[in-house]
Amino acid sequence: MFLDSRGSAYQRRRALLAATLALIAPAADSFGQTTENRELTLREQLVFGLQVRRPVEFAYIDAVIDTVERDELPESLVLRVFAYARSRQAVSRVRRRPIITFQAALDEITKKLRIDIRPDPAPTA
Known part of the structure; x- marks a missing residue:
């Protein structure tokens, strides 16, 4: 390469x-x-x-969410049971998914409290 007056x-x-x-750095943040x-x-x-994998488990979680949104099941109770299930996995000898x-x-718990965990009925068209 040759040298010229500009460097x-x-x-x-x-x-x-x-x-x-x-020029490229600001655009990289958007990806x-x-x-x-x-x-x-x-x-x-x-x-x-809870490491949910099966369609039946997804349906159960959706039913729990629907019951919480209807204010029939306290969210704090769901979070306590969630924490319990995850802690049991850590101490259990049998490797079992927390779900x-x-x-x-x-x-x-919901049986004792007489709460039905069920999904919202599908809207009819």
């Missing part, structure tokens, strides 16, 4: 690289996940925290 080839390449990075700290919804917390403990414990 060396190395300096020109370095300036070009810096300018390119300055991928957002950096906002948002709180998880109750459904997201239950699905991911199994969660469902059994919540069913037992």
Whole structure:
């Protein structure tokens, strides 16, 4: 490469690289996940925290959410049972997904409180 009055080839390449990075860097922030700290919804917390996998388990979680939204089941109770199910997984000798403990414990508690966990009826057209 040749040298001219404006500087060396190395300096020109370095300036070009810096300018390119300055243009690309702001656009790179707009890709991928957002950096906002948002709180998880109750459904997201239950699905991911309890390792829900099967369609029947998703249906159960949706029924729990519907019952909470109808104010028939306190959200604080659901969160306490959620924490209990996750803690039981940590101390259990048998590796079991927390949804199994969660469902059994919540069913037992709601039976004693005479609360039916059921989904909202589908809207008729």
